[in-house]
Amino acid sequence: MANLLGPKHVAQLGAYIREQRENAQYSLRQLAQAAGVSNPYLSQIERGLRKPSAEILQQLAKALEISAETLYVRAGLLDGEPESAAAAGAPARPGSAVLAAIREDPVLTRRQKQLLQDIYESFRTAEPPTEPEAADPTTDPKVTD
Numbered sequence: 232m233a234n235l236l237g238p239k240h241v242a243q244l245g246a247y248i249r250e251q252r253e254n255a256q257y258s259l260r261q262l263a264q265a266a267g268v269s270n271p272y273l274s275q276i277e278r279g280l281r282k283p284s285a286e287i288l289q290q291l292a293k294a295l296e297i298s299a300e301t302l303y304v305r306a307g308l309l310d311g312e313p314e315s316a317a318a319a320g321a322p323a324r325p326g327s328a329v330l331a332a333i334r335e336d337p338v339l340t341r342r343q344k345q346l347l348q349d350i351y352e353s354f355r356t357a358e359p360p361t362e363p364e365a366a367d368p369t370t371d372p373k374v375t376d
Contacts, residue, residue, distance in 0.1 A: 242279030244305045249277040251295045254337045265294035282306065296341060297334045 252262045263273040267290055275281040283291070285308050292299035303309040333339070333347045 240305075240307060241282045244282070244302075245277045245279040247305055248291060248295075248302070250337065251297055251335075252277075254339075255295050255341045257295075262291070262294055266290040296344060298331055301331070301335070 252259070255262075257265070259273055259277070260270055263270045266273070266287070268287060272281065276283050276287075283306065285303065285306075288302040288306055288308070289299045292302050300309065329351060330348060333344050333351070336344065339347070
């Protein structure tokens with residue numbers, strides 16, 4: 232478990248949540264309703280005045296369609312960065328980096344993110360492509376002796 236965050240980090244967490252809300256094109260009121268929290272409480276979180284619990288972070292992540300793990304790390308509830316585990320040699324879940332990049336892209340709308348995630352998942356669960364046949368040196372001009 233990481234140490235509790237100081238005021239600077241709570242403010243950074245709040246700013247990140249606000250950025251994600253704006254990227255998702257949610258008003259403060261809409262996100263508060265979707266996450267099941269009050270408008271004033273969400274406003275305090277975004278302004279760095281309150282540190283939300285893990286449960287509230289999970290509700291916000293679900294409403295924003297982003298990784299709860301990312302919010303947990305930013306809130307100091309988990310150690311490290313999600314990407315640092317892969318950099319340290321820990322095995323990453325296949326495709327998790329791609330899905331995280333889609334979820335956190337500030338340019339895409341919620342609808343675009345969902346469509347990209349669905350398309351990506353459909354490719355990952357589809358039948359694997361068959362291996363191309365080995366090049367025949369007698370008919371393939373690119374194969375040389």
